[in-house]
Amino acid sequence: MNDAEVSSIAKAKDGKYYNIGENLYLKPLKSGKASWIFRYTYAKERKEIVLGRYGKAPQGVSLKKARELAADNASKVRDGNDPKLERKQTKKQTVDNVAQEWLKERRRNIQNPEIPERVYRRDIQPFIGALAVDSVTTRDIYDLVQRINDSGRPTVANDALDHCKHIFTQAIILNLIKNNPASILKPKHAGGTEDSRTRNLQFSEINIALDVMRSNQNQFTRDNYIAVCLLLALGVRKCELIAAKWNEFDLEEKLWMLPEARTKKNAPGLAIALPDKVIPLLKELKIRACNSEYVFPARRTSKRRGYISDDTLNHALGTLFGIPSSAQKKKGILKLPNLMKEAGIEEAFTIHDLRRTCRSRLAQLKVPSNVAEKCINHKIKGVEGVYDQWGYFDERAEALNKLANRLALYW
Structure with missing residues (x-):
């Protein structure tokens, strides 16, 4: 099937599934738009996922690109993975999602959980909270703690680095990443080594x-x-x-x-x-x-x-x-x-x-x-x-x- 044929099908507005080949379908909608659908069987269950809207890039997905996406998902099925479940997990797992799991554990195990919650809410979440957990780099965390240190809060910078290490360890536990991007960083990269305080007032x-x-x-x-x-x-x-x-x-x-x-x-x-x-x-x-x-x-x-x-x-x-x-x-x-x-x-x-x-x-x-x-x-x-x-x-x-x-x- 070529581009002209696909373009003609996309105008049907009948809501039917048109087989393009290799488990790839085009579904014209009553709205006048059309969606690319990949159908597959996983664990003896018939499933489907939407690959995108038919049209020109960047808003739409071309026939060529749809075939590439379908092939990629077919490969995942052959490897024993469910593309729909994988997409669901990937979509939800931001740094904030993982951090909330870690903070929940903190509430159970430390006396004053509001302290890490406050540091996360004010100094970590605004900068990396919305990022996909597997997209965060060591440089992202380095920039984050340096920003805190530059604001005159070296102790908070060290605390934030420690919290980041725990958050990404939680991501490893959840099998979302394999390596902790914060692990290589030390206090010298954040607020510096802190001496025990001795200050008291006469x-x-x-x-x-x-x-x-x-x-x-x-x-x-x-x-x-x-x-x-x-x-x-x-x-x-x-x-x-x-x-x-x-x-x-x-x-x-x-x-x-x-x-x-x-x-x-x-x-x-x-x-x-x-x-x-x-x-x-x-x-x-x-x-x-x-x-x-x-x-x-x-x-x-x-x-x-x-x-x-x-x-x-x-x-x-x-x-x-x-x-x-x-x-x-x-x-x-x-x-x-x-x-x-x-x-x-x-x-x-x-x-x-x-x-x-x-x-x-x-x-x-x-x-x-x-x-x-x-x-x-x-x-x-x-x-x-x-x-x-x-x-x-x-x-x-x-x-x-x-x-x-x-x-x-x-x-």
């Missing part, structure tokens, strides 16, 4: 930092300020504090029952004796929460959760060091004064450094090491940790009160 620096925060409530809200005070005084993790619910607190008994479900993986739940000095701060938050079940309710309506974003405190603190928030950057604000440096704090610190600060200042106040470790819910190491399961509640209460009394001088 009492004199705490005094300065809190003063800067109080003096710039347009950038650092009262809620943020109280959160910093609580992190310094209690030594809990940021994620444990911002997700706290009021039903965990008994302000009359001065007690916070931090449930195991919200502690770092493998860390036990903890009964925290609340120092006298933090009770007024919590009572103020209770009023500011406006009947929310959360201590730090979300400031905007969110379908994801009822408490503030993981980045809220980080971004607010960043603005005091001259780093514009995402919202400010969208408004064209690309530079801010470094208020902390102007006030005398030469070395920047992060929200997570406040936990290290709490532990360091407890040591400075001569709190025994085993008690101080329990204050921040660390496991006691070695044989002592195996045999000493005592929670040191009274000792922790005394230690945190001593620390809070000192910190309150700067509140």
